[in-house]
Structure formats: structure tokens, C-alpha cells
Amino acid sequence: GTVYDRQDQLVADAVVTLHPPDDSSPLAESLTQADGRYALSVPETLPDQVTLTVAREHFEPVVVTLDTADIQTLRAGQPVVVQDMILKRKITPSFWVATFIFIAMLALIAFGKLHNTLAALLGMSAVLAVSYLGRPLSEGLFIFSFRGALRYVDWNVIFLIMGMMMVIAVVERTGVFQWLAFAAYRVSRGRVWLLMLILMIVTGVASALLDNVTTMLLMTPITVQIALAIGISPLALLIPEVLASNVAGISTLIGTPTNILIGSYAKLSFNDFLTNLTPGVLLAMVGLIIYTQLVYRRELRPSGADGVSNLLLERLAERARITEPDHLKKAGIVGAFMLILFIAGEAIHLVPAVTAIMGATALLVWIRPDIEEMIEAVDWTTLVFFIGLFIVVGAVQEVGLISVIADAIGQFVGSNLLLAVIVVTWFSALLSMVIANIPFTAAMLPVVGYLTVTVPGAQSKVLFYCLSVGSAMGGNGSLIGASANMVTSGISERAGYPITYAYFF
Numbered sequence: 001g002t003v004y005d006r007q008d009q010l011v012a013d014a015v016v017t018l019h020p021p022d023d024s025s026p027l028a029e030s031l032t033q034a035d036g037r038y039a040l041s042v043p044e045t046l047p048d049q050v051t052l053t054v055a056r057e058h059f060e061p062v063v064v065t066l067d068t069a070d071i072q073t074l075r076a077g078q079p080v081v082v083q084d085m086i087l088k089r090k091i092t093p094s095f096w097v098a099t100f101i102f103i104a105m106l107a108l109i110a111f112g113k114l115h116n117t118l119a120a121l122l123g124m125s126a127v128l129a130v131s132y133l134g135r136p137l138s139e140g141l142f143i144f145s146f147r148g149a150l151r152y153v154d155w156n157v158i159f160l161i162m163g164m165m166m167v168i169a170v171v172e173r174t175g176v177f178q179w180l181a182f183a184a185y186r187v188s189r190g191r192v193w194l195l196m197l198i199l200m201i202v203t204g205v206a207s208a209l210l211d212n213v214t215t216m217l218l219m220t221p222i223t224v225q226i227a228l229a230i231g232i233s234p235l236a237l238l239i240p241e242v243l244a245s246n247v248a249g250i251s252t253l254i255g256t257p258t259n260i261l262i263g264s265y266a267k268l269s270f271n272d273f274l275t276n277l278t279p280g281v282l283l284a285m286v287g288l289i290i291y292t293q294l295v296y297r298r299e300l301r302p303s304g305a306d307g308v309s310n311l312l313l314e315r316l317a318e319r320a321r322i323t324e325p326d327h328l329k330k331a332g333i334v335g336a337f338m339l340i341l342f343i344a345g346e347a348i349h350l351v352p353a354v355t356a357i358m359g360a361t362a363l364l365v366w367i368r369p370d371i372e373e374m375i376e377a378v379d380w381t382t383l384v385f386f387i388g389l390f391i392v393v394g395a396v397q398e399v400g401l402i403s404v405i406a407d408a409i410g411q412f413v414g415s416n417l418l419l420a421v422i423v424v425t426w427f428s429a430l431l432s433m434v435i436a437n438i439p440f441t442a443a444m445l446p447v448v449g450y451l452t453v454t455v456p457g458a459q460s461k462v463l464f465y466c467l468s469v470g471s472a473m474g475g476n477g478s479l480i481g482a483s484a485n486m487v488t489s490g491i492s493e494r495a496g497y498p499i500t501y502a503y504f505f
Contacts, residue, residue, distance in 0.1 A: 001082035002036045003054055007406055007450040010036030011087055013148065014056035018042060021049045034151075042074050052082060057142055058094065058399050059087040089400040092140040094130070098395040101126045102443075105392055109436050110480055116436070117381045120388030124149075127395040144398050152394025153387055156264040156353045161386070162378055163356025164254060167335065168214050169377030170363055174328040175321060177206065177218035182320030185226050192232060192300040193293060196240055199223065200292070203241045204248030204285060208255045209339075212245040212484040213382075220491040222320055234497045236299035239504070240292040242488045243476050247288055250472045251281040253342065253352055257386075257483060258441040258471045263352065265445045266452075266464040270342035270352060276465055284473070327367050334363040386438075393442045402443065406450040417457040424448060424463050428470025433477035441471045479504040 003011040016038045017026040027050065028040040050071065055061040062085050070080045105123035108114045114122065127143055134141030171177075180202050188195035199219075206215040219241060227234040249255030253263045253270040262268065293300075322328060338359035345355055364374055396402055409427075413420040432440050448467050452458045475482030479489060479501045489499040 001038060001052075001085060003032050003038065003085045003087060004036060005059070005087050005403065006089065007403055007446075008453050009446070009450070010034070011056060011059070012036065012151070014038075014054050014059070014087070016040060017053050017055075019051045019053060020047045021051075044075075044077075046071055046075055054085050054087065056087065057144075058090055058092060060090050062087060089403055091400065093138060094141050094143045095399040095401065097130050097134075097141065098127060098143050098399045099401050101130075102392055102396045102401070106435050106439060109439065110434065112480070115381075116483075117385040117388070120385045120392060120439075123392040124388040127392060143395050148398070149391045149394060152397065153390040154261070154264050156351055157260050157390075158383055158386060159353040160254070160260055160264070160356045161257075162383060163353065163358075163360040164211065165214075165378045166360035166374055167331065167338070167356070167363055168210055169374055170327060170367065170369065171210075171331050171335075172214075172218055172377075174324045174331065176328055177215075178222045178320040179322050180206075181219055181222040181226065182317060185230075190230070192230065192236075193297075195226075195230075196237055196292065196296070196300065197289060199237055200240050200244040200285075200289060204244045207245040207249040207484075208252045209335075211254055212242075212249040212256055212482070213487055215245055216242055216484045216488045217491070220488050221495075224492065224495045224497070232301070233299050234492060234495065235499060235503075236296045238488055238492055238497075238499070240288075240296065242482075242484050243288055243292065244285065245484050246472050246476050246482050247284050248281060250284075250468055251278040254356075256468075256472050257438050258475075259468055261438070261441050261445065262464050262468050265449070266461055268461065268464060269346040271344075271346060272461075273468070274343070277468065280469065327369075330366050331363060334359050334366070337362075389439050389442055393439065396443065397446055402446045403450075406447040409447060410451060410454055413451065413455060415456050417455055417462075420451055420455045420458060420463060421466050424451070424466040425470040428467050429474030429477070432471045432474030432481050436480055437471040437475040437482055441467060444471075477505070 001016075003014050003016075005011055010032075012032055012034045014032040016030050016032060018028040018040055019026055027046070028042050030038045030040050032038045032054075048068075048071065050066050052064045052066060053061060064082065064085070066074075066080075066082075070082075073080050101123050105119050108119040108122070109116050113119075128146065128149060130141055131143045131145065181199065184198040184202055185195055188198060203215055203219055206219070220238060223237050223241060224234040227237050246256070250259065251274060253259055253268070253273045255273075259273060263270075263273065338355055341350060341355040341359075342352060345352070364371065409423065413423055428437075428440070428444065444467055448463045451463050452461060455463070472482070475485065479485050479499065485499075485504065489504075492499050
């Protein structure tokens with residue numbers, strides 16, 4: 001048979017037992033697999049009455065009595081397929097503990113009391129501590145085992161990010177981003193409105209092909225230097241850049257961390273994002289360009305009448321030159337092949353994580369850099385953050401909080417697909433302004449998965465695209481909404497131009 005929960009999600013690790021009438025030692029016992037299925041091998045001799053029991057933490061047990069015909073079939077050595085079992089959630093103390101830990105982690109991230117990674121590590125440690133140290137005191141405090149926790153970690157996401165970080169580390173050392181930013185200044189010929197436009201387009205394209213956090217990490221320093229050289233506030237260029245980065249990144253699987261999460265969970269390919277979201281992203285970019293030109297029209301007037309001195313121009317050009325053209329060429333070739341595999345890999349069931357790891361390895365073997373430097377270039381802090389985040393979100397999914405939220409939204413939208421589209425998009429956008437969009441998206445994935453199954457017409461996975469758009473564009477609503485915002489703010493503050501929460505809002 002097969003075991004589901006009320007959201008039609010398959011239930012793994014449920015204990016299935018076959019009992020005689022006197023409820024003595026079970027005749028057979030098994031666990032449900034990842035696909036919710038189980039198989040029991042029964043003895044040749046069976047009593048006239050047997051019961052099948054399915055039990056799992058955080059669910060009410062289900063007991064089914066096999067009828068006479070089923071027993072006779074089993075005695076004849078033939079298989080019996082039992083009707084699907086639906087388990088109902090059970091609210092235990094672990095529900096409230098996991099919910100509190102999850103909310104506390106979000107609060108620590110939102111208010112900046114702890115580094116994101118430290119907050120996720122604290123949440124993960126608290127969940128596991130309650131599970132192991134609390135269980136001897138009360139069975140109701142158990143959330144999940146360490147093995148159960150690891151089941152919620154999406155290793156596709158971890159390896160995709162790790163592979164892309166290695167490729168980006170090579171590209172970063174070539175100086176191409178700084179060269180692009182300076183080339184934008186040369187092309188604009190001192191017209192600051194045009195400079196802003198070009199920088200937004202460069203940042204947007206780079207964010208779609210790499211990721212928005214890395215793009216802003218590389219673009220921000222040279223942008224600050226250019227802004228100061230021409231006599232305008234760096235914020236007049238940095239804010240439009242980061243807004244463009246968050247919007248343009250929506251168009252590809254690897255453009256934003258939230259898309260990586262969504263793509264892995266919903267089995268959406270690079271091509272799926274590219275074809276379904278790029279037209280909307282282009283429209284959004286047009287609107288964003290008009291908006292930023294209006295908002296910053298006064299700041300775009302240079303304070304210096306004489307323009308940039310030749311000496312300063314030479315210094316900027318020196319800092320913005322391509323230092324390793326050979327490595328850049330090789331990275332371009334490998335990157336092109338990776339892009340082809342991202343787009344066409346779906347036909348051969350090639351997951352993006354494998355493409356990223358193969359591309360990173362091929363590039364490292366080709367250019368033979370200092371491998372220790374390349375490994376150190378991987379942002380392990382971010383990877384640990386994702387692992388901790390997956391486990392904490394897995395905890396609230398395990399105890400049933402996600403099911404409660406899914407039920408509430410499901411009852412509200414009913415069978416109305418248009419209403420579901422509006423609710424998911426705007427709910428994601430507004431909450432991503434309050435909660436960082438990465439943990440929010442991770443928590444919303446099972447909810448959207450449930451709506452995709454239950455709302456007629458949502459099987460096209462349109463609601464996952466709504467989650468992508470809502471969480472990424474919602475991240476533009478506040479300083480803590482997206483990781484790219486925080487990265488840009490940190491570099492700008494070190495340069496003496498802090499971006500406050502109120503200013504960004």
C-alpha cells in the first residue's frame with residue numbers, strides 16, 4: 001500500500017505492522033519508503049482476523065482490519081494491495097517548540113541580532129537538542145532524528161551553489177566585472193543618466209548568468225569609485241543596480257538563491273525559468289528603469305563642473321583592467337558549455353548541480369590554479385546557512401506547521417486559480433519584505449506544492465513561478481529582503497556611504 005497525509009504528500013518512515021487479534025507480537029513489520037509505499041511479507045499461516053496499523057510521529061495512527069477475502073488471497077500466496085492510507089496530523093508539544101524555534105530564527109535574521117548563518121546554526125542545534133535531550137523527558141518533544149533531519153537538506157542546491165562559486169571565483173580574478181563597469185562609464189561619456197542605465201543592464205545580465213549576490217559583490221566597489229569620481233552620491237547608482245540585480249535574476253535558474261531552491265524542489269529546468277519568466281522580467285526592467293530615473297533625477301546631476309580629472313581617470317582605468325585574459329577566455333568557453341547543458345540537460349535528465357560541478361572541475365583542471373585558493377573561495381558560510389535553514393524549515397514541516405498554513409491558504413483560494421496566483425505572488429512579495437526571502441521561500445515550497453496539486457489548472461507549476469517573482473521582487477522592498485541588498489549595504493558602508501533600512505524602504 002501507500003501512505004499519504006491530508007495534503008496528498010507521501011509519508012516516509014511510517015511504521016506499518018500486521019497484528020493478530022490478541023495484539024501480541026506483530027506478524028510482519030515494515031517502514032514506508034520515500035515514495036510513501038510499503039511492502040509486508042506475511043507468514044504462510046494467518047489467523048482469521050488481522051489488523052494493519054500505520055503509525056508515525058506527529059500523526060494519528062490508522063488501523064485497518066483486513067477482510068476475509070484479503071486473508072484468503074494472502075493464504076493462497078497472492079499479493080494484496082491495501083487502499084491508500086491517509087494520516088491526520090497530531091498537534092504535540094514538538095509542534096509549538098519547532099514553531100517557536102523557526103520564528104525566533106527568522107527574528108534573529110530580520111533584526112540582524114546574529115549573522116544569518118549563526119542564526120540558522122542556532123536554530124538547527126536547538127531543533128536537534130530538543131529532539132534528543134527532550135525525548136527522554138516526554139515523547140511529545142521529539143521532532144526528528146539526525147537521519148530524518150538530513151532528509152530535508154536539498155543537496156542539489158548545495159552542490160549547484162558550490163560549483164557555481166568555483167566558476168565565479170575564477171571569473172572574479174580576471175577583473176572582467178570591474179572592466180565592464182568602467183567601460184560603462186566610458187560609453188556614457190559623462191551622461192550620468194545613461195551611465196545608470198548601462199550599469200543596470202550590465203548588472204541585470206550578470207545576475208541572470210551568475211547570481212545576484214556575487215554580481216553585487218563585484219560591481220559595488222568600482223561603482224562607488226566611479227560615482228565619487230564624477231561627483232554624485234554612490235547610492236544613486238548602487239540602489240538601481242541592486243534593484244535590477246534582484247529583478248533580472250528571476251529569469252534564470254541560477255540568477256537568485258530563491259530560484260535555485262524553487263527549481264530543485266519543483267523540478268523546474270533552466271529552460272523553464274528562461275522561457276516562462278524572461279518576458280515578464282523584461283517588462284519589469286523597463287518599469288524599473290523609468291522609476292529609478294525619476295527617483296534619482298536630482299542626484300544624477302554631477303556636483304563637479306569640470307568632470308573627472310585625467311589622473312583620476314587613469315587610476316580608475318588601472319583598477320578596472322582585465323588581469324588574466326587567458327583565464328577569462330577559458331572561463332568563457334566552459335561557461336558557454338555549461339549554459340548549453342543548463343538549457344538542454346533536461347532532455348537527458350541532467351540535473352543543474354551535476355552541470356555546475358562538472359563545469360567547475362573542468363575549468364579548474366584546464367587553468368590549474370592554486371586549488372587551496374579555489375576551495376577557500378567557496379563561500380562555505382552560505383552553504384552552512386542553507387544546510388541549517390533546510391533543517392529548521394524541515395522541522396516545522398515535520399511537525400505540521402507547513403500543513404496548517406497550506407490548509408488555510410487552500411481553503412481561502414478554493415479552486416480559483418487566478419486567486420491562487422494573486423495570493424501566492426503578493427503574499428510572497430509582502431512577507432519577503434519582512435522576512436529574508438531565502439528562508440521564506442524555503443518554508444513556502446511545500447505550501448505551493450500542496451496548492452499545485454489541489455487547485456485545478458495549477459499543475460502547470462504556475463504557482464512556483466509566482467513564488468519566484470513574489471519573493472525576488474518582494475526582496476526589493478526592504479534592506480533585509482534579499483541577500484544582495486545586505487552585501488551591497490555592507491560594502492557601501494565601509495566606503496563611508498551607509499544604506500539605512502529607512503532609506504532603502
